[in-house]
Amino acid sequence: MSNKPFLRIDNIRKRFGPIVASDGVSLEIEEGEIHSLLGENGAGKSVLMSMICGMVRPDEGEIVYRGEVVRFNSPREAIRQRIGMVHQHFMLVPNLTVAENYILGQGSALRVINDMDKVHARIRALSDRYALDVRPDAVVEDLSVGEQQRVEILKALFHGIDLLILDEPTAVLTPQETDRLLSLMGDLVKDGKTVVFISHKLDEVMRVSNRISVMRDGRVVHTVDVGETNARELARMMVGRDVRMELPRSPEPAGRIVLSVENLTCRAETGLPAVRGVSLDVRAGEIVGIAGVSGNGQTELSLALSGLLPVDSGRVVLNGKDITGLDPARINASSFSHIPEDRHKHGIVMSLSLSENAILQRYDQAPFAARGMLNGRAIGEHTRDLIKRFRVKSRDENQAIGSLSGGNQQKLVVARELARNPDFILVNQLARGIDIGAMEFVMEEMLKQRDNGRAVLLISTELEELFAICDRILVMFHGEILGELPPDRSRLDELGLLMAGKTEQPALAG
């Protein structure tokens, strides 16, 4: 057994209708390692792992686990063989407690209720051992996303697994939670477990892995030891070409003030203060970044600016016109575009076609509508044009947008917002959940907008994104703007301190 790999995937193929998700994948995982699976959206990472944990059955090929060919018909069979997976979308019943979730489907209900104290004790023991802070009697829907994820991980441990698969776990986490998760992965390996980590964030993968496999187009194209590679090389393997994280910028000076925010305050939906007196200006031809750990009021700031959240006090002036507290329709009509943070909630309607999503704000305006009726021909032409210009990978404009990859959905949102020819563009998380190819593309589009004299406010938790395209970076902490820095990587420490809420008196005086 020592020479044989812990888990070997041999030439697996899987098709979903006309779509080939796995095109002869082979991969070896060794016992006790953190093996990262890196790849763009749609490269076939999640499908491959779903086949290992029994969610999906492969069409061809075999999975050899501990020297034996296995064929799981359900996740439960995989768990019995000590393989568990934490999915991107959590598999928890929201209105049950943590402990109740863990015992769902585990033997007879009567017996389980008798054992409930034991279940609680075991959850507490495991939670203490890995410092997970999971309370067995907490109701799942009351927990934050980060906490729910820890509940999912603990669920796998509770069922006793040796191989844990994590599907893009950091996509929903704050930087601190991410750090915590990465160190947890190390602890698990110390206890003899094996971890497969699916991600497309290069820095995380570099930090935590022993080995890295890069997937592209349904195949594993490279497997490398982490010591023998670097982020740039991995990025090239993922997209098959070099990624320039340094995007060239023209040195044009910024022009007139387009958006001016004065002392804006607003509360979150919970009623708690979220934005506490934010003032900022965005000029024509500049990209202003707002850095900050998520949850420091950025979401509420962008919702308040776009009219989706009531403003308590302060003023928002766009092109000299007061737009404070206007409804979204009138703000949209004021040369204001918004690329929202939560694409699935605000940005698109999943079951509608690309065409219908492309005219979401302009459905009642010429040329897309005439005398109250939609003009299918004009809408189709417009959408085909957007698809072509922004290289949205799709069958045609009538395809449901929900069937595209995240990167292509975002490209259409960006295309739609830029096509409205705005003076001001509000962007919250430009590149969240999208692959490097699409990320570079949308960033370049933003720079083009800047060079064409548009004003851009880019809210992001990804510092790389901010450094790459911003002209100046504001740091938001606890609902306030704490300071401003140039996009200079050498001042990263300063930025980090501001993000943690630490202001130094001399810096303010100077």
Add this chain to the structure above:
Amino acid sequence: MEQVNQGVRETVYPQAAHTFYRKLSQIALSAVTPIAAVSVALACGAVLLWLNGFNGLDAITVMVFGSFQDMRAVGEILLKATPLILIGAGLCVAFRCSIWNIGAEGQLYAGAIAATLVGTSLDGLSVWIHAPLVMLAGALAGAAWAGIAGYLKVRFRASEIVTTIMLNYIALILTSYLVTGPMKDASAAYPQSARLVREAWTPRIVSDMRLHIGILIAVVLAVALYIFLQRSSRGFALRVVGLNPHAARYAGMDVARNVMVAICISGAMAGLAGAFEVAGVTHRLYQNISPGYGFEGIAVALLANNNPLAAILSGGLFATLRSGSEVLQITSQVPQVLVLVIQGIVILSVVAFAKLRDILRIVA
């Protein structure tokens, strides 16, 4: 998931033919589900009848085809189809906006009451004025009755499922009160209103049949609602609100107004159905003027997959089964309860097949 390039197909078909081919296959695919659902349900019904000692196959044949004896019988089916199409098509609009209006029955009664008031109180008007006025009164009353639930939802976030059901009871009890009290025909022993004046009656299509022009209006309105939903800007906004209210707000759509529009359209259609029952069929208001058309309309919309155009067909089908069940009761003494069970199976099977289609769509 990566999209596979379908270049082969696109080179074989020119763009127009390709689009046509896809449209056609889409229509075919969307028709498969209801047909399969109804077939399976009728097969289950046959087994059920057989278990109860009837000749299942014969009985089902009677149920489906038994009512097509002559023109008069077909007219009776269409007469029953009228309220079902109206209500079903109206509910399609509400359901597309994710408004779960369960109150079509109450809205039908509200329409019937208003139609009776207008049809009995005014006198000496021409039929060209009085009959449309009655219809208008019914539609407005239905819209207003539904609008109560809409307002409560928009203003206080009250679930329209609860409020519309409660409003059903209020409308039914109000009707009972009116026909036994203030609106009771003094000369009649039975609780009923006075007879509508002749000019208020909905004109018949053929003078010796009960079928009135309501069926034509129902079909025209169903087509109009289809065009409204699929082709108009306002219909688009209504659908977006139904699918994702957050995105609708982001896009600048007025969610509350769309909710009101959707629920009032469905209420107006049910109210109009009520007006036709009074002005076209009974010519008086009774306590039990509707045999549950408002509830069956939900099934009509469901079978039509919330497409008002398809509601014409599914309304026709439910009317056929209803007529067939009456024939069945007379000819083979199958109790009506059993017939209702079969109708229930049809609805369940429609829901099950719709779910199955969603699952298949996700997998494919």
